[in-house]
Amino acid sequence: MGFITSVAGVSLAGMFNLALILKIGLLFWFLHSIAHPINDHIDRESDKIGRPNAPIPAKLVTLRQVKVIILLDYIIAVLLILILPLNVLTRILATIFLVITFIFSAPPIHTNARGILASITIAIAFIIAFLGGWTEVVGKGFEVLLIPLSFLIGSTHIMAKIVVDIVDIDSDKRSGRNTLPMQIGIKRSFYIATVFGLLIVFMYLLTYFIGNLNIIYLFLGGIGSVITLIGLFRFREDYGRELGREYYKIVTLPTYIFPIAIILGSV
Template sequence: MHAYLQLMRIANCAMAAFAALIGVLIAFRIIFEQPLQAFPFFEAGSVGIAVMLVTGAGNTINDYFDVGIDTINRPDRPIPSGKVSKQQALFFAAFLFIAGIAIAGFINLVCALIALFNSLLLVLYARNLKATPFFGNAAVGYLTGSTFLFGAAVFGMEGLYALSVLFLLATLATIAREIVKDIEDMEGDRKAGATTLPILIGKKQAGFVASALALIGIAVSPYPYMNSMLGEYYLPLVGIADLLFIAGVYAVLKNDPALSSKRFKLAMFMALFAFVAGA
């Protein structure tokens, strides 16, 4: 059992489930002016379980396709160590995907469609997109942002609209940070024969792409307040997040990707806190 939990990366799954529950809570507070007693606890719990299963399936299928690399770099992982066979890992991933999509289907059609699409994307990422410049970064960004969106999908299309800006901010910030991390890892990636965006177009140009994505996120961040979707606490807190994003942009343009990555990560947490406080 422990080996299968390792395959799932259960702590990572729990964090994803928590993010989805935050998505449910924020969407509920934006859409409804009701006390928390009216909160859809059963649906929220179902969302958390579905996200844990699909995330665990994605981590498992990632290990399935990475077994060659892990045999060299991480021989203690369940598949290279022989604790779980490749076939067992594949069947386990399929079971988790099917179970996660099925639970999402019991919530509503929107949740089911997001779970199905994300499951297919996780397989495609593990098999092909991970080694594809920018598209691999974009897939990680979307999957991160869609965790919040999946929680909001409990309330159907109205929930998706309510969290559209948080989804966009999380997606853009994650893509930018992934590109910055690729800049930081250029030397090792080049030796390993990888083709990342910085290797393909150059460190400086990749920094410009990451900066542009972060600045787009900053530009749209005031929208929930201006559209009366979030309260007065949102604006000053998201302003702090925006300043951290700007600091991250400055760091990457000054050729300090390690510092930039840390600032982007901190800015993402502050932006999430701003949404929670504003809701």
């Protein structure tokens, strides 16, 4: 996810240099991947219920091994940010992205278990990855299209995170987490997810008409919009009781489709 989102920023800036794409894409991919072992460690109790096939509940790794992996990941991440030839602004954005992964996943802040802050934190992280790709090409500059595209990317992650919190509400209750559906209820949380789903469609149309993205963006963005609306409509039928995380897979698709649409739409 970090890879294609940052590459979308590179592509929007008009650069299709393979070496640059791999450098930025793999950097943000690695920075994003750091959150996974932290989440596996922190959420191990809720995962016993909601994700029994996760690494720790499935006994694929021990707690000690996870801690070592986390430490090594952060050491490597810091070295990459310092050593890779990045411009100053991209280096700053990559550092902020790394800090956000810690804020999201680890105590004492651990926004992943703090209601709407979880969704906002994820959205900000991927907006930063997108901008990081763009700034590595352009440097210090600004383009109006960055604003609605950032809202578009952020909205896909907010919607998906709220849906998964609704699906995982039972396991989260048993593990003591305090997610958005637990704070304001399932229906109200779903209404918020729907607002961001509609915002996705609006921002997709806005970016096509005010930007210079091609017909591929129009086509793929249309598919992403339809999947968003159908996914939310189906989810509303039982709020995830029947298919569970299968709904999450559906509403997560736009988080991949729209960055790909930006990449191909910028050609």
